[in-house]
Amino acid sequence: MSKITPFYLPVHKEVEIFEHACKNKLPILLKGPTGTGKSRFVEFMAHSLNRKLITISCHEETSSTDLIGRFIIKGAETIWLDGPLTTAARQGAIIYLDEVAEARPDVIVAIHSLTDHRRELFIDKLGETFKAHDEFMLVASFNPGYQRGYKELKPSTRQRFIAVSFAYPEPKFEAEILINESGVDEETARRLVSIGNKIRNLKELGLTETVSTRLLVDAGKLIHSGLAKRLSVKTAVIEPLSDDEEIIEALTDLANLMI
Secondary structure (H helix, E strand, O other): OOOOOOOOOOOOOHHHHHHHHHHOOOOEEEEOOOOOOHHHHHHHHHHHOOOOEEEEEOOOOOOHHHHHEEEEEEOOEEEEEEOHHHHHHHHOOEEEEEOHHHOOHHHHHHHHHHOOOOOEEEEOOOOEEEEOOOOOEEEEEEOOOOOOHHHOOOHHHHOOOEEEEOOOOOHHHHHHHHHHHHOOOHHHHHHHHHHHHHHHOOHHHOOOOOOOHHHHHHHHHHHHOOOOHHHHHHHHHHHHHOOOHHHHHHHHHHHHHHO
């Protein structure tokens, strides 16, 4: 585990909630848009609690086998290889399932018995059921903003977790994050945050995702390293948002007026 504490700026009571969830062996669901600090928060808490962290970035092909484990051929024999979920449950680590709603439905089924009073994991291929380590903790996240239909979490699944909502920080806090993460000066950080908030409020553009704090930090890093401010904003903030030339041009003009 890294000795350097990951930078994280608490905004509400999320640190206190996480600590109590850990103490009570409760799984926790982090809800919020991309780039609002969910992953960094989990890294920060794992470091603060001195726990091993295993992170899985879920996608549409992520299956229960990927998490639980599989048989592999090694030399002349077939051996069992634990997956990350099994490893975390055995060793007492924190497992973080990032964007869990993106995974295949069998993943949700696989974690059910770990998210209630049983805290057990059933390994079908081994015919084995075991109790999770006392310090095991399950953390999941998802973005309710764009995940609709088949990507939505069922109410029965949601109710297996306690939940915390993440949103973009207030301007003063977001500027502080940019200063710490990218090294830019306060005035530049303030202008970048203003650009981010302006674009976030342009609902009529119909962007699938809007400006995350992560994108603003990236722009700050480019500026801090010497790239021109307007070019930094276009490259790190605007271009990742859309492939529509008219939208890119409009957002570029807007940003250029603000920095």
